[in-house]
Amino acid sequence: MNEINLKVKIGNLELKNPVLVASGTFGYGTESADFFDLNQLGGIITKSLSLRPKMGNPPQRIAETPSGMLNAIGLANVGVEKFIEEKLPLLKKIDTKIIVNIAASTIEEYVECVRILDKEEIDAFEINVSCPNVKEGGLEFGRSISKVAEITNKVVASTNKPVIIKLTPNVSFISEFAKVAKNEGATAVSAINTFVGMAVNVYTRKPKLSHITGGLSGPAIRPLALAKVFEIVQNVDIPVIGIGGITNFEDALEFLIVGAKAIQVGTHNFVDPSSPVKIINGIEDYLKKQNLKDVNEIIGSLQLS
Amino acid sequence: MMFQTFAQVIDKKILTDQILLVTFKSEELTKDAKPGQFVNVRISETCYPYLRRPFSYCDVEGDTFKLLFTIFGQGTKILASAPVGSKFDVIGPLGNGFSFNYDYDNAIFVAGGLGVAPFPFLTRVLSNKKNIYTYIGAKTKDFVVTYGLKNVKISTDDGSIGFNGNVVELLRNDLEKNIFDGKIKIFGCGPAPMLKALKLLSEEFDINCEVSTEEAMACGFGICQGCPIELADSSGFKLVCKDGPIFNVKEVKL
Numbered sequence: 001m002n003e004i005n006l007k008v009k010i011g012n013l014e015l016k017n018p019v020l021v022a023s024g025t026f027g028y029g030t031e032s033a034d035f036f037d038l039n040q041l042g043g044i045i046t047k048s049l050s051l052r053p054k055m056g057n058p059p060q061r062i063a064e065t066p067s068g069m070l071n072a073i074g075l076a077n078v079g080v081e082k083f084i085e086e087k088l089p090l091l092k093k094i095d096t097k098i099i100v101n102i103a104a105s106t107i108e109e110y111v112e113c114v115r116i117l118d119k120e121e122i123d124a125f126e127i128n129v130s131c132p133n134v135k136e137g138g139l140e141f142g143r144s145i146s147k148v149a150e151i152t153n154k155v156v157a158s159t160n161k162p163v164i165i166k167l168t169p170n171v172s173f174i175s176e177f178a179k180v181a182k183n184e185g186a187t188a189v190s191a192i193n194t195f196v197g198m199a200v201n202v203y204t205r206k207p208k209l210s211h212i213t214g215g216l217s218g219p220a221i222r223p224l225a226l227a228k229v230f231e232i233v234q235n236v237d238i239p240v241i242g243i244g245g246i247t248n249f250e251d252a253l254e255f256l257i258v259g260a261k262a263i264q265v266g267t268h269n270f271v272d273p274s275s276p277v278k279i280i281n282g283i284e285d286y287l288k289k290q291n292l293k294d295v296n297e298i299i300g301s302l303q304l305s
Numbered sequence: 306m307m308f309q310t311f312a313q314v315i316d317k318k319i320l321t322d323q324i325l326l327v328t329f330k331s332e333e334l335t336k337d338a339k340p341g342q343f344v345n346v347r348i349s350e351t352c353y354p355y356l357r358r359p360f361s362y363c364d365v366e367g368d369t370f371k372l373l374f375t376i377f378g379q380g381t382k383i384l385a386s387a388p389v390g391s392k393f394d395v396i397g398p399l400g401n402g403f404s405f406n407y408d409y410d411n412a413i414f415v416a417g418g419l420g421v422a423p424f425p426f427l428t429r430v431l432s433n434k435k436n437i438y439t440y441i442g443a444k445t446k447d448f449v450v451t452y453g454l455k456n457v458k459i460s461t462d463d464g465s466i467g468f469n470g471n472v473v474e475l476l477r478n479d480l481e482k483n484i485f486d487g488k489i490k491i492f493g494c495g496p497a498p499m500l501k502a503l504k505l506l507s508e509e510f511d512i513n514c515e516v517s518t519e520e521a522m523a524c525g526f527g528i529c530q531g532c533p534i535e536l537a538d539s540s541g542f543k544l545v546c547k548d549g550p551i552f553n554v555k556e557v558k559l
Contacts, residue, residue, distance in 0.1 A: 027528035034307040047530075055541045060521050062531035067352035069523060073530045076542070219352040247352070270524035271347065271357060273396070274309055 004287050005294040006280070008042075010239045010261050011187035013124050013162045015042040015097055018256060018295060019280045022243050022266035023048055023101035023126060023166070024073065028087040029094065035273040040280060042262060043097035046083070048128050049117075050102075051109050053079035057133065063199045063208035068218025068245070069267060070197050072133040072211030075103050080113050084120060092121055099164065102155075103128040105136035107147075111154050118159045127155055130168030130193035132215045142168035142193070148177050152184035162187035164241065167228075169221075170196050174228045175235040188239040190264065191232055192225050217267040219245040226254055233259030233300065247275065249282025256283075259300040307399060307526060308333040311392040312344075315369065321447055323376050324419070325385050332368045334395055339402030340427035341517055341551045344372070345525035347394040348380045356523050357396065358384070359546075361494075364425040364453050373422045373450065399525045400550045403427060403492060403515055407434060410487030414439045415472055415503055417495025418448060423517055425453025427492065438485070442472025442499065473502040480510050493517070497559065504554040514554045520545040534558070 006017035020043040026032060029044045038044070056076025063070045078087065083100075091098050100122050104110040114125055129151055130142035141147040148165065156163050165181040167174055169192040178189045194215025199208040207213075225244020232240050242260030246252050247268045255263045265276045272278070287295060316328035334344060345357040358380040363373040376385045387393070403423075412435040414424045421441055428437055432455070439454045446466035451457050459467030460475040468475045472495075479485070493503045494517040507514035522532035525546045533542035534549060535558040543549065543557065 024530075025528065031526060031528050035309050056530060056533060058535065058542075059533050061533060062521050062523055062529065064354060064356045064521075067355055069356060071523075071529070071531060076530050076533070218355055267523075270529050271355060272309075272394070273524070273526075273528075 004284055004292075005296070006284060008261050008295060008299070010164075010241065011162050013097065013187065015262055017042040017280050017283070018262035019252065019276050019283070020045055020099070020241065020262055020264045021269060021276055022264035023128065025266045025269040028083070029091045029098070032269065032273045036277045039095040040277050041096045042280070043099055043123070044091065044094065045099045045101050045126050045264065046087070046091070047077050048075050048101045048103035048131065049077050049080050049083050049113060050075060050104055051080055051113050053077065053082065058210045060208060060210055063214070065197065065199055065216065065218075066220060068216055068220035070199055070209060070214035070216055071194070072209045072214035074133050074211065075131055080116050084117070088120060088122070097123040099124045099126050101126040101128050101166070103131055103134070103137065105134065107151055107154060110151055111158050114155050114158045118161065122161070124162040124164060124187070125155065125159065126164040126166050126190055127151060128166050128193070130166055132168070132170065132194060132196045132213065133211055139168060139170060142177075143171055145176060145180055149180040149184050152181050152186050156185035164188045164190055166190040166193055168193045169224065169228050173231070175231045178232045178236040178238055178240070182236055182238040186238065188241055188261070189232065190241040190243055192228050192244050195221055195224065217245065219247055221245050222251060226258060229255055229260050230258050246279070247272070249279045249286060252279050252283060253286060253298065256295070256299050257302050259302065261299060306337070307396060309394065309396045310334060312395045313392045314387055314389050317389060320450055320452065324373070324448070324450060325376065326363065326371055326373050326452060327384065328369050328371050329393070329395070330369050331395065334397045335365050335368050335370050338362050338365050338370065338398040340430050341403035341423050342398040342400045343525070343550065344370070344395050344397035345399060346384070348383050354379045357525065359399070359522060359525055361423040361517065362398070362426050363422050364429065366429070371425070373419065373452070375419055396525060400546060401548065403551050408488065409435065409490040409513065411436045411438060411485045411489045413476065413489055413491045414454070415476055415491060415493045415495070415499075416440070417442045417472060417499040418444070419450070420493075420495030420499070420517070421450050421454065423494055424492070428453055428455055440472050440476050442475070442495070471499070471502070473499060473506055477506055480506075490514070501559045504559050507554055515551050516554055516559070517550050518545050518552055518557070519550065522546050
């Protein structure tokens with residue numbers, strides 16, 4: 001009877017706990033199996049998939065920055081077909097929700113990817129309209145209200161599975177994008193993808209990344225991410241999955257208290273691969289110590305006065 | 306299998322002003338480690354520096370392993386100042402390691418600067434099986450590290466010790482003089498221009514050659530996709546951390 005409930009619901013998608021791992025920071029889901037029991041996760045969001053395989057950008061793809069890092073991987077991935085053949089069978093063995101992230105360079109490609117994957121045993125889609133590191137698609141879509149609306153509309157029409165739109169913070173008012181995602185039928189939004197950033201080697205006077213700019217992630221962006229999540233939950237009635245520099249249970253709780261229904265651990269998977277399970281345990285301990293029985297009591301419990 | 310575990314510093318040796326050899330103790334990180342593999346060390350429990358730092362296994366003996374590094378940035382500064390007894394969160398063993406076909410009589414190690422790092426362990430493993438020759442190139446005599454190495458020949462850029470010139474030229478001279486009896490395999494580790502020169506040399510003399518490559522990386526086990534190396538036929542990339550760091554010179558662009 002002293003069980004603590006960690007289950008949360010995002011639309012019809014029920015998660016055993018609110019801790020997911022973010023796209024692009026957990027490979028195809030099984031690489032971290034040496035470090036902890038993957039069945040403990042609330043959900044796994046795969047590396048972004050495109051219709052055809054992508055090689056990604058040449059080196060240097062990453063650079064360390066204060067309390068974070070820049071990346072310009074360029075959506076390197078095996079493509080939808082190989083994912084279904086080789087990666088998905090392993091993912092399906094894990095007792096957790098499998099959310100497939102899709103990145104495309106045309107609206108038609110998003111729809112085609114979703115149509116193909118819709119027949120598979122996956123639990124939801126996360127639509128990446130916010131990658132800062134590709135020439136086509138990515139931010140060009142994510143910064144346009146009408147494009148985000150059109151992509152959401154067409155993807156939602158192509159599947160009965162929940163559709164989560166992953167938003168970019170590189171806009172003036174992120175809540176306007178969350179609003180169109182909701183209006184076009186998205187189940188939830190993930191906030192946020194990375195901030196566009198840059199670093200220069202002063203000795204060669206060259207950009208550190210071959211792509212010149214990259215996406216900034218890690219603890220450096222956590223307060224920025226939290227403010228974006230706050231902006232959305234204050235203005236739009238849509239479930240938000242919070243992401244941005246989460247490293248421990250307290251970081252995760254900040255997002256939940258502000259109103260995120262769940263969170264994603266991203267860059268910290270590189271630094272401490274077992275951190276998602278530490279965060280799950282940390283949230284449970286916190287609830288016990290606060291004499292709370294349900295994580296939902298914490299969600300949106302921000303005290304503003 | 307990879308492990309994420311705490312390894313304790315049990316010894317520190319200052320080899321030169323800036324070069325340290327630190328010994329750690331951990332059964333998990335040593336029992337299956339192979340020469341050419343590496344560990345990824347969490348330097349700080351805070352967020353600065355944030356990313357782990359990768360280091361080749363320099364040597365492994367029982368349940369201890371050694372890391373060799375130059376004090377260069379914030380990460381190595383912290384590692385260098387850690388007292389004996391302190392513990393670090395380390396992931397390993399990572400990467401593929403040198404391959405172990407024994408179809409040769411002479412193992413030639415070619416190291417540029419701190420590129421000597423993986424060779425004491427390889428020397429230990431190959432010692433009773435092969436003739437070992439080690440060629441070290443360094444800027445000056447102050448940067449020469451010979452810990453754990455056998456049959457060492459040295460070149461320096463300023464001629465302050467050994468051959469005045471680069472280490473690949475030094476090896477070329479010996480290959481031209483035909484001093485090696487039997488079949489040869491070259492193992493290289495060092496800066497990119499040295500690896501490139503070694504690739505050309507190995508092609509010219511038709512010698513099997515494996516090199517240890519480097520690229521900026523975060524996770525060290527393939528999930529961040531941050532460390533690509535281009536395939537020789539331009540068909541795509543492999544990952545230095547997972548597919549490497551050891552590659553045959555014919556396989557990749559150097």
